[in-house]
Amino acid sequence: MACLMCGSPVKRTTNLLKCASCNMFQVSRVRILTSQKAELDKNLMEVSLLCSEFSYPDVEGVKKIYRSAYVQLNRGYYTNDELAVVSLYIHSRMNNRIISLEKTCEAAGVRLKRARTILKRTEPYFHVGLLYTLEEAHALCDTYGYDAKDILTQANEVTKLTRSIVAACVYLGTEMSLKNVADAFYISKMTVSENYRKLEELL
Numbered sequence: 296m297a298c299l300m301c302g303s304p305v306k307r308t309t310n311l312l313k314c315a316s317c318n319m320f321q322v323s324r325v326r327i328l329t330s331q332k333a334e335l336d337k338n339l340m341e342v343s344l345l346c347s348e349f350s351y352p353d354v355e356g357v358k359k360i361y362r363s364a365y366v367q368l369n370r371g372y373y374t375n376d377e378l379a380v381v382s383l384y385i386h387s388r389m390n391n392r393i394i395s396l397e398k399t400c401e402a403a404g405v406r407l408k409r410a411r412t413i414l415k416r417t418e419p420y421f422h423v424g425l426l427y428t429l430e431e432a433h434a435l436c437d438t439y440g441y442d443a444k445d446i447l448t449q450a451n452e453v454t455k456l457t458r459s460i461v462a463a464c465v466y467l468g469t470e471m472s473l474k475n476v477a478d479a480f481y482i483s484k485m486t487v488s489e490n491y492r493k494l495e496e497l498l
Contacts, residue, residue: 341379341403348402349383349394357386360421364413367420373413376403381413388423391431391438395458395481427456435461439479443468446494453497458482463490 339358346354361382368378380399387394396414400407411425418424427435429451433444446468450460462480466473466487477484 339375339379341375342382345379345383345399345403349399351383351387353386353390356390357382360386360389363420364417368413368416374405377405377409377413379403380405380410381417384410384414385417385421385423388431389421391434393435393439393458393480396425398481425457427458427461429456432456432461432464436465441465441469446498449498450494454493459486459490460494462487463494466491467494 380403432447443464446464466476473484477487
């Protein structure tokens with residue numbers, strides 16, 4: 296057996312497989328230590344791990360999206376990680392929660408271009424893409440209590456509602472600091488500032 300990290304031979308040490316070169320342990324199974332019998336949903340483990348990474352509460356809801364996406368994508372090859380990333384993004388957007396496709400891809404080791412391709416293919420079924428509709432942006436404001444609906448309505452007339460533009464509208468319409476808006480929308484302070492200036496020019 297070769298090391299998953301560097302490809303060097305591995306040796307067994309105290310019932311564990313350890314790489315002779317980089318000392319990485321090779322884990323072939325995960326046991327759940329509990330006083331009661333428990334079953335691990337191995338088929339959707341990627342979804343559970345990703346939701347845990349982002350402290351996302353509705354794991355079962357994301358799993359339902361995952362299963363639906365798997366059925367709808369009846370041709371082509373997609374990994375479990377890729378479908379998990381897209382499913383979490385779709386479920387978040389459908390429930391008016393802020394999510395970053397870039398961050399979820401980074402956490403799962405999935406290429407952003409690949410995730411965008413899958414998202415585009417699922418858009419006819421779930422009606423979720425990278426852009427926000429005005430209704431979605433308003434619903435987002437309701438969810439988080441942002442007083443930015445009027446600005447979003449004005450922005451929607453002159454530009455597309457990307458996540459960065461929505462963030463700039465929130466910054467413009469609320470008393471939140473630049474850092475707080477950037478952290479809430481998973482973008483940099485510079486991105487918020489640049490889109491804020493863009494909005495000022497357009498409006």
